[in-house]
Amino acid sequence: NAGVTQTPKFRVLKTGQSMTLLCAQDMNHEYMYWYRQDPGMGLRLIHYSVGEGTTAKGEVPDGYNVSRLKKQNFLLGLESAAPSQTSVYFCASRRTSGAGSYEQYFGPGTRLTVT
Amino acid sequence: GEDVEQSLFLSVREGDSSVINCTYTDSSSTYLYWYKQEPGAGLQLLTYIFSNMDMKQDQRLTVLLNKKDKHLSLRIADTQTGDSAIYFCAESPNAGNNRKLIWGLGTSLAVNP
Numbered sequence: 001n002a003g004v005t006q007t008p009k010f011r012v013l014k015t016g017q018s019m020t021l022l023c024a025q026d027m028n029h030e031y032m033y034w035y036r037q038d039p040g041m042g043l044r045l046i047h048y049s050v051g052e053g054t055t056a057k058g059e060v061p062d063g064y065n066v067s068r069l070k071k072q073n074f075l076l077g078l079e080s081a082a083p084s085q086t087s088v089y090f091c092a093s094r095r096t097s098g099a100g101s102y103e104q105y106f107g108p109g110t111r112l113t114v115t
Numbered sequence: 116g117e118d119v120e121q122s123l124f125l126s127v128r129e130g131d132s133s134v135i136n137c138t139y140t141d142s143s144s145t146y147l148y149w150y151k152q153e154p155g156a157g158l159q160l161l162t163y164i165f166s167n168m169d170m171k172q173d174q175r176l177t178v179l180l181n182k183k184d185k186h187l188s189l190r191i192a193d194t195q196t197g198d199s200a201i202y203f204c205a206e207s208p209n210a211g212n213n214r215k216l217i218w219g220l221g222t223s224l225a226v227n228p
Contacts (some may be wrong), residue, residue, distance in 0.1 A: 040220070041220070042203070042218050042221055058215070106159065108157045109157050
């Protein structure tokens with residue numbers, strides 16, 4: 001199993017440009033999450049999904065959109081990037097039941113810089 | 116509201132024990148977690164404890180849970196330079212079905228040779 005993978009690993013955008021971050025998991029997990037990590041702020045939840053075709057807002061959803069058309073993929077979109085969206089983005093997934101089912105498995109992260 | 120607090124920095128000498136502390140507010144939490152983040156990498160689950168336990172030991176790691184004080188600690192015995200990382204405490208509130216975790220800001224552990 002590859003676990004949770006994220007594409008791309010690094011990206012530099014100009015203000016106003018758009019992009020999509022892709023998260024894929026091969027563990028058949030129902031739940032998927034997008035976080036951003038900023039110095040001194042810890043992990044903040046952007047959006048999450050409890051199953052294929054469903055999405056919900058987290059703590060900091062503004063400026064982002066998501067889609068979960070397939071169970072294994074969770075896409076995070078930035079329609080018009082702003083410097084405040086410079087961050088490291090992490091995707092995570094988890095299964096719904098069983099021992100330790102609250103464990104979230106993380107991808108390696110995408111480092112995004114908006115100039 | 117729900118909150119998880121932990122100290123931001125800890126520095127120890129190689130071979131000593133490290134103790135990282137965490138306090139949380141949600142008494143309904145079912146699982147409490149310690150995640151480890153090495154430089155440039157994602158987070159990995161280090162260990163977790165169920166809320167009906169007081170202690171869990173796994174090789175060099177000991178987790179202590181004091182539910183009365185809502186205090187969680189992670190002890191790393193014989194700390195090695197490879198243990199240098201950021202350690203996140205997280206709780207899983209019982210309420211809701213979306214299984215969101217409440218995260219601390221992370222404790223940066225520096226191990227000095």
